Amino acid sequence: MSKKYVLIVDDDPDLVETVSMMLEDKGYEVGKAYDGVEGEEAIKERHPDLLVLDVMMPRKDGYQLCAELKADSATKDIPVILLTAVGEAVPTTSYTHAQGMSTEAEEYIPKPVDSKTLVDAVESFFA
Amino acid sequence: MASSSPGDDNLLATGVCSPLARNKINLTFLNHAFLDQGASCITAFCTEGSAGRAAASLVEAQHGSAATVNLHGDVSILSVFPHDQRPQVPGVLLQALARKEITLQGMASSPSAVSALVSTAETEATIDTFFEAFTFPAYRSPSDWYGAYEGKEHLLKKIIASYQEKVIRIYDIVQQSDLDLWSLTVAQSDLGDLGAALITLGQSEMRMPFVIALPSLENRLSVSFCLPEGEEPQIREVFSSHLANTALRCHSQVAALYIHGPHFGDRYGIAHALAKALESKGIYLLALGCTVSSLSAIIKEVDLAAAVQTLEATFQRSGR
Numbered sequence: 001m002s003k004k005y006v007l008i009v010d011d012d013p014d015l016v017e018t019v020s021m022m023l024e025d026k027g028y029e030v031g032k033a034y035d036g037v038e039g040e041e042a043i044k045e046r047h048p049d050l051l052v053l054d055v056m057m058p059r060k061d062g063y064q065l066c067a068e069l070k071a072d073s074a075t076k077d078i079p080v081i082l083l084t085a086v087g088e089a090v091p092t093t094s095y096t097h098a099q100g101m102s103t104e105a106e107e108y109i110p111k112p113v114d115s116k117t118l119v120d121a122v123e124s125f126f127a
Numbered sequence: 128m129a130s131s132s133p134g135d136d137n138l139l140a141t142g143v144c145s146p147l148a149r150n151k152i153n154l155t156f157l158n159h160a161f162l163d164q165g166a167s168c169i170t171a172f173c174t175e176g177s178a179g180r181a182a183a184s185l186v187e188a189q190h191g192s193a194a195t196v197n198l199h200g201d202v203s204i205l206s207v208f209p210h211d212q213r214p215q216v217p218g219v220l221l222q223a224l225a226r227k228e229i230t231l232q233g234m235a236s237s238p239s240a241v242s243a244l245v246s247t248a249e250t251e252a253t254i255d256t257f258f259e260a261f262t263f264p265a266y267r268s269p270s271d272w273y274g275a276y277e278g279k280e281h282l283l284k285k286i287i288a289s290y291q292e293k294v295i296r297i298y299d300i301v302q303q304s305d306l307d308l309w310s311l312t313v314a315q316s317d318l319g320d321l322g323a324a325l326i327t328l329g330q331s332e333m334r335m336p337f338v339i340a341l342p343s344l345e346n347r348l349s350v351s352f353c354l355p356e357g358e359e360p361q362i363r364e365v366f367s368s369h370l371a372n373t374a375l376r377c378h379s380q381v382a383a384l385y386i387h388g389p390h391f392g393d394r395y396g397i398a399h400a401l402a403k404a405l406e407s408k409g410i411y412l413l414a415l416g417c418t419v420s421s422l423s424a425i426i427k428e429v430d431l432a433a434a435v436q437t438l439e440a441t442f443q444r445s446g447r
Contacts, residue, residue: 013208013239014420018299018387032209035275038265059275114444115299115387 004126005046007031009039009062010054010083015115019052022119036060040068043075050125051080052118053105070104079125080105083113139415140406142194143170144399146185152178153395156204156242157417158235158341160310160351169349171233171341173202173244197342201247202232205254206419207261208240212334214352217241218325223260225319229253231348234340235416235423238301238385241338242418294443295400298388298420302435303336304428308378308413309362310351312343317370321350324369333358337383337423339416351414353383353425381413382431386422386438398422404441410434 006028008016013034020030031048033039037059043051051069055062062082069075082105107121139159147154156173174182183198190196210216217234220241224231229252233244245253254269266272313321328335335352343349354362359377366375386401398415401422405412410433414425426434 012388012420013206014237014387015298017209017239018301018385021301033265034208035265037275041265113298116444 003027003029004049005029005031006050006052006122007033007039007042007046007048008052009033009036009042009057009065010052011035011057012054015054018115019118022115023122026119026123028122036062036065039065043069043078047075048078050122051078052083052122053080054083066105079107081107081109081118081121081125083118084108084110139168139170139412140399140402142189143172143186144396144402146189147172147174147182148396148399150181150185151395152182152185154398154417156233156235156244157398157415157422158233158339159412159415160339160341160349161413162312162343162349169341169343173204173233176201199232199342202244203247203250203253204242204244204418205250205257206237206240206242207257208419210236210239210241212336213329214325214333214335214354215329217335217338218322218329219260220257221318221322221325223256223322224253225316225322227252227256229256230315231318231340232342233348234338234350235418236336236338237416237419237421237423238336238387240419295394295397295441297386297397297442297444299386299444300435300438300442301385301387302382302431303385304382304431305356306336306353306381306383306425306428307356307359308337308351308353308381308425310349310376310378310414311366311370311373312347312349313370313373314347317373318348320369324366325352327365327369328354328362331361333361337414337416337425339414351425353381356380378413380428381425382428382434384424384426384431384434384438386424386442388420400441401438404437405434408433408437410437 006023008019010016011034016032020032023030031042033042035057053062053066066080069078109121152174154172154174159170161168179198183196187196220243229245229249231243235242258269333354335354337353340348340350356379398417410426410430412424416423
């Protein structure tokens with residue numbers, strides 16, 4: 001059976017690295033991208049089985065990318081886990097949960113997110 | 128950036144981190160290393176420019192005449208990633224800076240990135256030389272990169288210091304053992320040769336999970352890095368061919384601990400919490416590098432289990 005391909009898009013390279021190492025240990029193939037535009041190009045290059053998407057990123061944020069993917073028939077079925085830096089952890093942010101909900105992502109995990117929680121969330125999609 | 132050499136002690140927590148955390152000063156970069164086989168140590172840290180003078184004064188006041196504190200204004204941090212633990216990445220970076228005679232004021236690695244400190248006046252030249260030395264899939268040219276990051280600074284400033292939990296929440300603690308810690312002191316004019324040595328090590332598939340460089344005496348740089356244990360003969364041979372007249376010291380049987388997130392510069396007191404926790408258990412930090420979203424601590428391997436236990440009690444991993 002071929003490995004499931006998970007694409008992580010986050011402008012925090014250390015988070016991408018930590019999570020990708022954990023996912024690779026669990027047998028996943030992992031793609032990495034560091035902003036919304038790079039993520040979009042990576043998706044065009046190879047259709048992921050699951051997308052882990054940060055919200056606040058340069059060039060194109062996660063909400064916009066998620067909304068675009070869900071509006072496109074070619075990509076709307078890609079499951080998306082949104083990492084949202086909203087709420088009490090970051091009270092000064094202008095991003096809101098309401099915006100996140102409108103993107104129709106499959107899962108929302110607030111930051112700061114524990115790597116294990118995120119890996120568990122990824123695994124639950126393929127259980 | 129300020130640096131200090133607090134005589135013969137190793138009080139990173141009380142001497143440097145405590146006064147900065149107490150005054151809610153965010154650190155965007157922090158390096159700490161032993162010199163002279165443990166006889167003294169040196170610390171270098173960066174703050175927002177507006178807090179630099181106050182930070183240097185606080186550290187100076189804490190140490191009195193026991194330490195030297197130097198303030199270097201207008202420094203930029205530039206990070207390249209991912210390095211995938213390949214020594215070639217810092218090696219190529221060092222060679223690129225040496226080729227353009229750009230002064231390296233400090234360097235640190237995180238699990239994903241290698242960060243270089245250069246004078247703000249040399250930032251543009253550094254970015255240009257990085258684009259000559261590396262390929263960045265997302266950006267074809269420096270102007271692409273500038274375009275992407277326009278406005279990003281404002282975004283980052285909006286969230287700085289907004290993580291205010293009493294117990295600091297982190298993403299993860301990752302440990303790595305079976306390492307040796309190597310250290311040497313080099314002149315700026317040796318950086319190209321140091322880069323060549325690292326590239327040679329990388330060509331033999333050796334992995335380097337940790338590297339720091341910080342200002343030392345007489346305008347030199349103190350450089351420390353970790354490589355897998357059991358490779359000492361090969362490593363000494365490589366360095367003797369590239370840096371024949373440089374003393375290379377090896378501290379064997381060390382381990383690395385990486386504390387990841389939130390973004391290191393977003394929350395004052397993270398480094399203080401780590402250093403205080405380890406010091407309270409009598410665990411010596413052999414070296415410390417903090418940049419991007421991670422703190423990388425090098426300790427004796429024999430202390431690893433106790434260090435993990437005390438750090439797990441110090442920080443809260445969200446979701447657990």
